[in-house]
Amino acid sequence: MLYICVRNFLPMQLSPRLKRFNEPETLKMAKLGRELRGKGIDVIDLSLGEPDFNTPEHIKQAAKKAIDENWSHYPPVAGYPDLREAVCVKLKRDNDLDYKPENIVVSTGAKQSLANAVLATVDAGDEVIIPTPYWVTYSEIVRLGDATPKLIKTCAETKYKLSPQELERNITDKTKLFIFSSPCNPTGTVYTKDELKALADVFEKHPNIFIISDEIYEYINFIGKHESIAQFSQIKDRVIIINGLSKGYAMTGYRLGYIAAQADVAKACEKLQGQFTSGANAVTQRAAITALLSDLRPTKEMVDEFERRRQRVMELLKQIPGVECATPDGAFYIFPIIKSLFGKSDGEMTINNSSDVSMYLLNKAHVSTVAGNAFGDDDCIRISFANSMQNIEKGFARIREALGKLK
Ligand code: PLP
Numbered sequence: 091m092l093y094i095c096v097r098n099f100l101p102m103q104l105s106p107r108l109k110r111f112n113e114p115e116t117l118k119m120a121k122l123g124r125e126l127r128g129k130g131i132d133v134i135d136l137s138l139g140e141p142d143f144n145t146p147e148h149i150k151q152a153a154k155k156a157i158d159e160n161w162s163h164y165p166p167v168a169g170y171p172d173l174r175e176a177v178c179v180k181l182k183r184d185n186d187l188d189y190k191p192e193n194i195v196v197s198t199g200a201k202q203s204l205a206n207a208v209l210a211t212v213d214a215g216d217e218v219i220i221p222t223p224y225w226v227t228y229s230e231i232v233r234l235g236d237a238t239p240k241l242i243k244t245c246a247e248t249k250y251k252l253s254p255q256e257l258e259r260n261i262t263d264k265t266k267l268f269i270f271s272s273p274c275n276p277t278g279t280v281y282t283k284d285e286l287k288a289l290a291d292v293f294e295k296h297p298n299i300f301i302i303s304d305e306i307y308e309y310i311n312f313i314g315k316h317e318s319i320a321q322f323s324q325i326k327d328r329v330i331i332i333n334g335l336s337k338g339y340a341m342t343g344y345r346l347g348y349i350a351a352q353a354d355v356a357k358a359c360e361k362l363q364g365q366f367t368s369g370a371n372a373v374t375q376r377a378a379i380t381a382l383l384s385d386l387r388p389t390k391e392m393v394d395e396f397e398r399r400r401q402r403v404m405e406l407l408k409q410i411p412g413v414e415c416a417t418p419d420g421a422f423y424i425f426p427i428i429k430s431l432f433g434k435s436d437g438e439m440t441i442n443n444s445s446d447v448s449m450y451l452l453n454k455a456h457v458s459t460v461a462g463n464a465f466g467d468d469d470c471i472r473i474s475f476a477n478s479m480q481n482i483e484k485g486f487a488r489i490r491e492a493l494g495k496l497k
Contacts, residue, residue, distance in 0.1 A: 111230035115464030119448065123458040134485040137458040138474045139275070140342040141422070143395075146388035149339060149381045156376035165369035168360045169196025169348070173375050176382040177348050181331075184308070185318050189350045195359045196378075198370045200306045200334035200347030202363070205231050207330045207349055208267070210358035211300045212237035216266035221252040222466035223425065225275045225304065229466070237266065241466050246416050246427060250277040254288040261296055268293070271304035273311055276425045276465045276472040278418020283317040290322035300355075301329045306347075309338035309389050311420040312397050320350070327352045337421075338389050339381045344374040396422050399475040399482060406486040410493060422476045425462065429469040434496035441496060444468045455492035457485045 119137040126133045168174065174191035181187040197203040204227060212218060214236040220228050222241040229239040242260050244250040252270070272281040281289075293299055301319060308316045320329040334347030347370075349359055369375070403424055404417050415426035431441045439450055444461040448471055451457045462470030475482055 110233045114226045116226055116460050119458050119460050122452060131456055133456045133458055134481050135458050136473045136477060136485050137460045138476045140476060141337060141340040141392060142476050142478065143340040143392050145339065145341050148384060149377050152380035153373050153377035156373045161372045161376050163372065165372045165375055167364045167369050169369060170375050173379050176379045180382045181350055187318065187320055192353045193350050193356050194348055195356050196348045196370050196375060197363060198367055199345040200332050200336065201227060203332045203347040203349045206359035206362050207302055207332065208232055209235050209362055210355060212266050215264060217262060217264040218267040218269060219260055219265060220269050223250060223276050224466055225271055226464050228269045249416060250279045251281060251285060254292045257289055257292050265299055267300045267302060269302040273307035273420025275307065275421050276423050278421045278423055280311055280313055280419040281317065286317055286319045287322060290319055290325050293325045299328065301325065302332060303329055304332045306332065306334050306337050307421040308333060310393055310396060310422060312400060313419045330355055335378055335381055340392060344377060346370055346374050346378045396475065399479060402479065403475045403482060410490050422474055424473050425470045427469050428471050431496055436495040444471050447471050451489060451492060455488040457488050
Protein backbone atom coordinates (compact mmCIF):
# COMPACT_ATOMS: atom_id res chain seq x y z
CA MET A 91 0.00 0.00 0.00
CA LEU A 92 1.20 3.51 -0.75
CA TYR A 93 0.44 6.05 1.94
CA ILE A 94 1.27 9.65 2.60
CA CYS A 95 0.69 11.37 5.93
CA VAL A 96 -1.18 14.66 5.91
CA ARG A 97 -1.19 17.40 8.57
CA ASN A 98 -3.18 15.47 11.19
CA PHE A 99 -1.15 12.30 10.41
CA LEU A 100 -4.09 10.44 8.89
CA PRO A 101 -2.70 8.08 6.23
CA MET A 102 -4.02 8.99 2.79
CA GLN A 103 -3.90 6.37 0.09
CA LEU A 104 -2.24 7.39 -3.18
CA SER A 105 -3.69 6.23 -6.47
CA PRO A 106 -3.36 2.50 -7.21
CA ARG A 107 -2.26 3.63 -10.68
CA LEU A 108 1.21 4.17 -9.24
CA LYS A 109 1.53 0.49 -8.49
CA ARG A 110 0.90 -0.46 -12.11
CA PHE A 111 4.27 0.74 -13.33
CA ASN A 112 7.86 1.11 -12.17
CA GLU A 113 10.42 3.89 -11.98
CA PRO A 114 12.82 3.62 -14.98
CA GLU A 115 15.76 1.43 -13.96
CA THR A 116 18.04 3.55 -16.17
CA LEU A 117 17.27 6.69 -14.16
CA LYS A 118 17.57 4.72 -10.90
CA MET A 119 21.12 3.61 -11.77
CA ALA A 120 22.09 7.16 -12.72
CA LYS A 121 20.74 8.30 -9.32
CA LEU A 122 22.66 5.62 -7.39
CA GLY A 123 25.84 6.55 -9.28
CA ARG A 124 25.34 10.22 -8.39
CA GLU A 125 24.86 9.30 -4.73
CA LEU A 126 28.18 7.42 -4.65
CA ARG A 127 29.85 10.30 -6.47
CA GLY A 128 28.41 12.64 -3.84
CA LYS A 129 30.37 10.61 -1.25
CA GLY A 130 33.58 11.37 -3.15
CA ILE A 131 33.81 8.01 -4.96
CA ASP A 132 35.08 8.07 -8.56
CA VAL A 133 32.22 6.29 -10.34
CA ILE A 134 32.52 5.64 -14.07
CA ASP A 135 29.12 5.96 -15.64
CA LEU A 136 28.51 3.35 -18.30
CA SER A 137 24.76 3.46 -17.70
CA LEU A 138 24.31 6.66 -19.69
CA GLY A 139 21.51 6.87 -22.21
CA GLU A 140 22.65 10.11 -23.78
CA PRO A 141 25.48 11.29 -26.01
CA ASP A 142 28.43 12.66 -24.02
CA PHE A 143 28.76 15.41 -26.65
CA ASN A 144 27.67 19.01 -26.48
CA THR A 145 24.91 20.34 -28.70
CA PRO A 146 26.42 21.64 -31.98
CA GLU A 147 27.30 25.34 -31.94
CA HIS A 148 24.86 26.45 -34.67
CA ILE A 149 21.93 24.91 -32.77
CA LYS A 150 22.99 26.66 -29.55
CA GLN A 151 23.18 29.94 -31.47
CA ALA A 152 19.62 29.39 -32.74
CA ALA A 153 18.42 28.84 -29.15
CA LYS A 154 20.16 32.04 -27.97
CA LYS A 155 18.64 33.96 -30.86
CA ALA A 156 15.19 32.64 -29.98
CA ILE A 157 15.58 33.95 -26.43
CA ASP A 158 16.68 37.36 -27.72
CA GLU A 159 13.77 37.44 -30.15
CA ASN A 160 11.36 36.78 -27.27
CA TRP A 161 10.08 33.38 -28.23
CA SER A 162 8.73 33.25 -24.71
CA HIS A 163 5.00 32.76 -25.14
CA TYR A 164 2.88 29.62 -25.16
CA PRO A 165 3.54 27.82 -28.43
CA PRO A 166 0.74 25.97 -30.29
CA VAL A 167 0.09 22.60 -28.63
CA ALA A 168 1.21 20.54 -31.65
CA GLY A 169 4.25 22.75 -32.32
CA TYR A 170 5.03 25.84 -34.39
CA PRO A 171 3.87 25.39 -38.00
CA ASP A 172 7.37 25.99 -39.39
CA LEU A 173 8.80 23.34 -37.07
CA ARG A 174 6.15 20.83 -38.15
CA GLU A 175 7.03 21.73 -41.73
CA ALA A 176 10.74 21.22 -40.96
CA VAL A 177 9.95 17.73 -39.61
CA CYS A 178 8.20 16.96 -42.93
CA VAL A 179 11.27 18.19 -44.82
CA LYS A 180 13.48 15.91 -42.72
CA LEU A 181 11.19 12.91 -43.26
CA LYS A 182 11.29 13.45 -47.03
CA ARG A 183 15.05 14.15 -47.13
CA ASP A 184 16.19 11.25 -44.92
CA ASN A 185 13.40 8.69 -45.27
CA ASP A 186 11.65 9.54 -48.54
CA LEU A 187 8.37 9.71 -46.61
CA ASP A 188 5.57 12.15 -47.45
CA TYR A 189 3.89 13.81 -44.49
CA LYS A 190 2.13 17.13 -44.03
CA PRO A 191 2.34 19.38 -40.96
CA GLU A 192 -1.11 18.09 -39.88
CA ASN A 193 0.54 14.66 -39.42
CA ILE A 194 3.17 15.98 -37.01
CA VAL A 195 2.91 16.63 -33.25
CA VAL A 196 5.94 17.97 -31.43
CA SER A 197 6.36 17.07 -27.75
CA THR A 198 8.62 17.41 -24.72
CA GLY A 199 10.94 14.59 -25.73
CA ALA A 200 10.24 11.38 -27.62
CA LYS A 201 9.18 9.95 -24.27
CA GLN A 202 6.16 12.22 -24.23
CA SER A 203 5.52 11.47 -27.91
CA LEU A 204 5.45 7.79 -26.98
CA ALA A 205 3.15 8.36 -24.00
CA ASN A 206 0.76 10.38 -26.18
CA ALA A 207 0.75 7.72 -28.89
CA VAL A 208 0.16 4.83 -26.49
CA LEU A 209 -2.55 6.62 -24.50
CA ALA A 210 -4.22 7.71 -27.74
CA THR A 211 -4.46 4.17 -29.09
CA VAL A 212 -4.96 1.64 -26.26
CA ASP A 213 -7.64 0.94 -23.71
CA ALA A 214 -8.36 -1.53 -20.90
CA GLY A 215 -8.26 -5.11 -22.18
CA ASP A 216 -6.06 -4.34 -25.19
CA GLU A 217 -2.83 -6.22 -25.75
CA VAL A 218 0.36 -4.58 -26.94
CA ILE A 219 3.06 -6.71 -28.54
CA ILE A 220 6.59 -5.65 -27.60
CA PRO A 221 9.61 -7.59 -28.91
CA THR A 222 11.91 -8.15 -25.94
CA PRO A 223 14.49 -6.84 -24.95
CA TYR A 224 12.81 -3.45 -25.26
CA TRP A 225 13.29 0.08 -24.00
CA VAL A 226 12.20 0.29 -20.34
CA THR A 227 9.39 2.78 -20.88
CA TYR A 228 7.31 0.82 -23.41
CA SER A 229 5.81 -1.72 -21.00
CA GLU A 230 5.26 0.83 -18.24
CA ILE A 231 3.38 3.34 -20.42
CA VAL A 232 1.24 0.48 -21.74
CA ARG A 233 0.37 -0.49 -18.16
CA LEU A 234 -0.35 3.13 -17.32
CA GLY A 235 -2.79 3.05 -20.24
CA ASP A 236 -4.58 0.04 -18.64
CA ALA A 237 -3.51 -2.25 -21.49
CA THR A 238 -1.43 -5.42 -21.20
CA PRO A 239 2.10 -5.65 -22.58
CA LYS A 240 2.72 -8.95 -24.35
CA LEU A 241 6.47 -9.38 -24.25
CA ILE A 242 7.82 -11.58 -27.03
CA LYS A 243 11.30 -12.82 -26.24
CA THR A 244 13.91 -12.64 -28.99
CA CYS A 245 17.42 -14.04 -28.69
CA ALA A 246 21.04 -13.22 -29.48
CA GLU A 247 21.22 -16.01 -32.11
CA THR A 248 18.72 -14.15 -34.30
CA LYS A 249 20.27 -10.75 -33.44
CA TYR A 250 17.23 -10.05 -31.25
CA LYS A 251 14.98 -9.68 -34.29
CA LEU A 252 11.34 -10.66 -34.25
CA SER A 253 10.43 -12.96 -37.12
CA PRO A 254 7.14 -12.55 -39.03
CA GLN A 255 6.14 -16.06 -37.87
CA GLU A 256 6.59 -15.12 -34.19
CA LEU A 257 4.68 -11.91 -34.75
CA GLU A 258 1.80 -13.73 -36.45
CA ARG A 259 1.68 -16.38 -33.71
CA ASN A 260 1.29 -13.76 -31.02
CA ILE A 261 -1.45 -11.66 -32.58
CA THR A 262 -4.88 -12.17 -31.02
CA ASP A 263 -8.26 -10.44 -31.30
CA LYS A 264 -7.10 -8.20 -28.48
CA THR A 265 -3.90 -6.98 -30.14
CA LYS A 266 -4.17 -3.24 -30.61
CA LEU A 267 -0.61 -2.04 -30.84
CA PHE A 268 2.94 -3.15 -31.64
CA ILE A 269 5.92 -1.16 -30.31
CA PHE A 270 9.54 -1.57 -31.35
CA SER A 271 12.69 0.45 -31.88
CA SER A 272 15.20 0.17 -34.71
CA PRO A 273 18.03 0.82 -33.98
CA CYS A 274 17.08 -0.82 -30.69
CA ASN A 275 17.85 0.27 -27.18
CA PRO A 276 19.28 -1.90 -25.51
CA THR A 277 20.47 -4.46 -28.11
CA GLY A 278 21.60 -2.19 -30.96
CA THR A 279 19.56 -4.33 -33.38
CA VAL A 280 18.84 -2.69 -36.73
CA TYR A 281 16.11 -4.16 -38.95
CA THR A 282 16.79 -4.30 -42.69
CA LYS A 283 14.25 -3.24 -45.31
CA ASP A 284 13.43 -6.88 -46.13
CA GLU A 285 12.89 -7.74 -42.47
CA LEU A 286 10.57 -4.76 -42.03
CA LYS A 287 8.71 -5.70 -45.21
CA ALA A 288 8.11 -9.19 -43.81
CA LEU A 289 6.62 -7.70 -40.62
CA ALA A 290 4.57 -5.21 -42.66
CA ASP A 291 3.11 -8.13 -44.66
CA VAL A 292 1.83 -9.62 -41.41
CA PHE A 293 0.36 -6.31 -40.27
CA GLU A 294 -1.39 -5.94 -43.62
CA LYS A 295 -3.47 -9.01 -42.73
CA HIS A 296 -4.44 -7.44 -39.37
CA PRO A 297 -5.92 -4.01 -40.09
CA ASN A 298 -6.79 -3.17 -36.46
CA ILE A 299 -3.23 -2.97 -35.19
CA PHE A 300 -1.29 0.27 -34.83
CA ILE A 301 2.50 0.13 -35.11
CA ILE A 302 4.72 2.45 -33.09
CA SER A 303 8.10 2.67 -34.77
CA ASP A 304 10.58 4.32 -32.42
CA GLU A 305 13.36 5.71 -34.62
CA ILE A 306 15.12 7.93 -32.09
CA TYR A 307 18.50 6.24 -32.80
CA GLU A 308 18.06 6.62 -36.58
CA TYR A 309 21.38 8.37 -37.14
CA ILE A 310 23.38 6.13 -34.81
CA ASN A 311 23.50 3.28 -37.26
CA PHE A 312 26.82 1.56 -38.07
CA ILE A 313 25.65 -0.65 -40.91
CA GLY A 314 24.09 1.65 -43.45
CA LYS A 315 20.87 3.34 -44.39
CA HIS A 316 18.09 3.67 -41.86
CA GLU A 317 14.85 2.00 -42.90
CA SER A 318 11.43 2.91 -41.54
CA ILE A 319 8.48 0.53 -41.52
CA ALA A 320 6.35 3.52 -42.56
CA GLN A 321 7.73 3.16 -46.10
CA PHE A 322 5.28 0.31 -46.81
CA SER A 323 2.24 2.09 -48.17
CA GLN A 324 -0.21 -0.69 -47.30
CA ILE A 325 0.31 -0.05 -43.55
CA LYS A 326 1.62 3.54 -43.49
CA ASP A 327 -1.68 4.89 -42.13
CA ARG A 328 -1.30 2.74 -39.02
CA VAL A 329 2.35 3.50 -38.37
CA ILE A 330 3.19 6.10 -35.76
CA ILE A 331 6.80 7.18 -36.18
CA ILE A 332 8.43 8.40 -33.00
CA ASN A 333 11.61 10.38 -33.36
CA GLY A 334 13.35 13.31 -31.71
CA LEU A 335 16.50 15.34 -31.33
CA SER A 336 17.92 13.90 -28.12
CA LYS A 337 20.28 11.27 -29.49
CA GLY A 338 21.19 12.33 -33.03
CA TYR A 339 21.83 15.98 -32.18
CA ALA A 340 23.06 15.60 -28.57
CA MET A 341 20.08 17.60 -27.34
CA THR A 342 18.69 15.47 -24.50
CA GLY A 343 18.20 18.43 -22.18
CA TYR A 344 16.34 20.47 -24.78
CA ARG A 345 13.53 17.87 -24.68
CA LEU A 346 12.18 17.66 -28.20
CA GLY A 347 10.41 14.67 -29.71
CA TYR A 348 7.80 14.27 -32.42
CA ILE A 349 5.40 11.86 -34.03
CA ALA A 350 4.47 11.45 -37.67
CA ALA A 351 1.13 9.69 -38.08
CA GLN A 352 -2.18 9.82 -39.87
CA ALA A 353 -4.03 13.07 -39.09
CA ASP A 354 -6.61 11.49 -36.72
CA VAL A 355 -3.86 9.99 -34.57
CA ALA A 356 -1.97 13.29 -34.60
CA LYS A 357 -5.14 15.11 -33.50
CA ALA A 358 -5.67 12.61 -30.67
CA CYS A 359 -2.09 13.13 -29.45
CA GLU A 360 -2.54 16.89 -29.63
CA LYS A 361 -5.72 16.61 -27.54
CA LEU A 362 -3.93 14.59 -24.85
CA GLN A 363 -0.93 16.89 -24.82
CA GLY A 364 -3.22 19.92 -24.59
CA GLN A 365 -4.25 18.74 -21.12
CA PHE A 366 -0.89 17.44 -19.92
CA THR A 367 1.81 19.92 -20.92
CA SER A 368 0.65 22.12 -23.85
CA GLY A 369 3.31 22.79 -26.48
CA ALA A 370 6.98 21.87 -26.07
CA ASN A 371 9.41 24.56 -24.90
CA ALA A 372 9.30 27.50 -27.34
CA VAL A 373 13.07 28.17 -27.41
CA THR A 374 13.77 24.48 -27.99
CA GLN A 375 11.30 24.42 -30.87
CA ARG A 376 13.07 27.33 -32.60
CA ALA A 377 16.47 25.63 -32.13
CA ALA A 378 14.97 22.38 -33.46
CA ILE A 379 14.11 24.03 -36.79
CA THR A 380 17.78 24.91 -37.25
CA ALA A 381 18.86 21.41 -36.21
CA LEU A 382 16.49 19.64 -38.59
CA LEU A 383 17.20 21.82 -41.61
CA SER A 384 20.97 22.12 -41.35
CA ASP A 385 23.87 19.97 -42.39
CA LEU A 386 24.28 16.69 -40.48
CA ARG A 387 28.08 16.93 -40.28
CA PRO A 388 28.25 17.27 -36.47
CA THR A 389 25.98 14.22 -36.15
CA LYS A 390 28.20 12.24 -38.53
CA GLU A 391 31.32 13.19 -36.56
CA MET A 392 29.67 12.06 -33.34
CA VAL A 393 28.58 8.78 -34.92
CA ASP A 394 32.15 8.18 -36.23
CA GLU A 395 33.39 8.52 -32.66
CA PHE A 396 30.69 6.11 -31.43
CA GLU A 397 31.85 3.66 -34.07
CA ARG A 398 35.46 3.85 -32.86
CA ARG A 399 34.28 3.25 -29.31
CA ARG A 400 32.05 0.37 -30.36
CA GLN A 401 35.08 -1.39 -31.85
CA ARG A 402 37.18 -0.79 -28.76
CA VAL A 403 34.41 -1.87 -26.40
CA MET A 404 34.03 -5.15 -28.30
CA GLU A 405 37.81 -5.75 -28.04
CA LEU A 406 37.75 -5.01 -24.32
CA LEU A 407 34.75 -7.24 -23.77
CA LYS A 408 36.52 -10.20 -25.40
CA GLN A 409 39.15 -9.96 -22.64
CA ILE A 410 36.50 -10.69 -19.98
CA PRO A 411 35.95 -14.43 -19.54
CA GLY A 412 32.39 -15.75 -19.37
CA VAL A 413 30.76 -12.72 -20.97
CA GLU A 414 29.53 -12.85 -24.57
CA CYS A 415 28.04 -10.24 -26.82
CA ALA A 416 27.06 -9.69 -30.43
CA THR A 417 28.43 -6.51 -31.99
CA PRO A 418 25.62 -3.92 -31.98
CA ASP A 419 24.60 -2.49 -35.38
CA GLY A 420 23.25 0.77 -33.96
CA ALA A 421 22.66 2.94 -30.85
CA PHE A 422 25.46 3.30 -28.27
CA TYR A 423 25.06 0.25 -26.06
CA ILE A 424 26.31 -3.29 -25.82
CA PHE A 425 24.07 -5.87 -24.21
CA PRO A 426 26.37 -8.72 -23.08
CA ILE A 427 25.05 -12.03 -21.78
CA ILE A 428 26.31 -12.42 -18.22
CA LYS A 429 24.36 -15.47 -17.07
CA SER A 430 27.55 -17.54 -16.64
CA LEU A 431 28.21 -15.39 -13.54
CA PHE A 432 25.05 -16.57 -11.79
CA GLY A 433 25.80 -18.62 -8.67
CA LYS A 434 29.29 -17.11 -8.29
CA SER A 435 30.48 -15.06 -5.34
CA ASP A 436 33.41 -12.87 -4.30
CA GLY A 437 33.06 -14.16 -0.74
CA GLU A 438 30.81 -11.28 0.24
CA MET A 439 28.16 -11.05 -2.45
CA THR A 440 26.56 -13.85 -4.44
CA ILE A 441 25.36 -13.13 -7.94
CA ASN A 442 21.93 -14.51 -8.78
CA ASN A 443 20.58 -12.24 -11.50
CA SER A 444 21.33 -9.23 -13.70
CA SER A 445 20.49 -6.73 -10.92
CA ASP A 446 23.11 -8.42 -8.73
CA VAL A 447 25.71 -8.07 -11.51
CA SER A 448 24.89 -4.40 -11.95
CA MET A 449 24.93 -3.69 -8.20
CA TYR A 450 28.14 -5.71 -7.77
CA LEU A 451 29.83 -3.64 -10.51
CA LEU A 452 28.58 -0.40 -8.98
CA ASN A 453 29.63 -1.22 -5.42
CA LYS A 454 32.86 -3.17 -6.07
CA ALA A 455 34.14 -1.70 -9.35
CA HIS A 456 32.46 1.71 -9.11
CA VAL A 457 31.13 1.34 -12.63
CA SER A 458 27.46 1.89 -13.29
CA THR A 459 25.63 -0.23 -15.84
CA VAL A 460 21.94 -1.16 -16.14
CA ALA A 461 20.55 -4.60 -15.28
CA GLY A 462 19.03 -6.43 -18.24
CA ASN A 463 15.84 -7.22 -16.34
CA ALA A 464 14.90 -3.55 -16.78
CA PHE A 465 14.69 -4.32 -20.51
CA GLY A 466 12.95 -7.67 -20.04
CA ASP A 467 16.08 -9.86 -20.25
CA ASP A 468 17.63 -10.99 -16.99
CA ASP A 469 20.53 -12.79 -18.72
CA CYS A 470 22.19 -9.53 -19.76
CA ILE A 471 23.36 -6.11 -18.62
CA ARG A 472 23.45 -2.93 -20.68
CA ILE A 473 26.77 -1.11 -20.97
CA SER A 474 26.76 2.28 -22.67
CA PHE A 475 29.67 3.57 -24.72
CA ALA A 476 28.40 7.14 -24.57
CA ASN A 477 31.43 8.04 -22.47
CA SER A 478 34.98 9.05 -23.34
CA MET A 479 37.45 6.45 -24.61
CA GLN A 480 39.52 7.09 -21.50
CA ASN A 481 36.58 6.33 -19.20
CA ILE A 482 35.65 3.29 -21.28
CA GLU A 483 39.21 1.91 -20.90
CA LYS A 484 39.19 2.60 -17.17
CA GLY A 485 35.66 1.24 -16.71
CA PHE A 486 36.38 -2.02 -18.53
CA ALA A 487 39.64 -2.55 -16.62
CA ARG A 488 37.66 -2.24 -13.39
CA ILE A 489 34.91 -4.54 -14.65
CA ARG A 490 37.47 -7.18 -15.65
CA GLU A 491 39.17 -7.03 -12.27
CA ALA A 492 35.93 -7.17 -10.27
CA LEU A 493 34.45 -10.03 -12.30
CA GLY A 494 37.76 -11.89 -12.02
CA LYS A 495 37.18 -12.09 -8.24
CA LEU A 496 33.96 -14.06 -8.68
CA LYS A 497 34.41 -17.78 -8.02
N1 PLP B 1 13.08 5.86 -27.26
C1 PLP B 1 14.19 5.19 -26.92
C2 PLP B 1 14.43 3.83 -27.52
C3 PLP B 1 15.10 5.74 -26.00
O1 PLP B 1 16.20 5.06 -25.66
C4 PLP B 1 14.82 7.02 -25.45
C5 PLP B 1 15.73 7.61 -24.44
O2 PLP B 1 16.55 6.97 -23.84
C6 PLP B 1 13.66 7.67 -25.84
C7 PLP B 1 12.81 7.08 -26.75
C8 PLP B 1 13.28 9.03 -25.27
O3 PLP B 1 14.01 10.06 -25.78
P1 PLP B 1 13.75 11.59 -25.36
O4 PLP B 1 14.99 12.05 -24.67
O5 PLP B 1 13.52 12.31 -26.64
O6 PLP B 1 12.55 11.62 -24.47
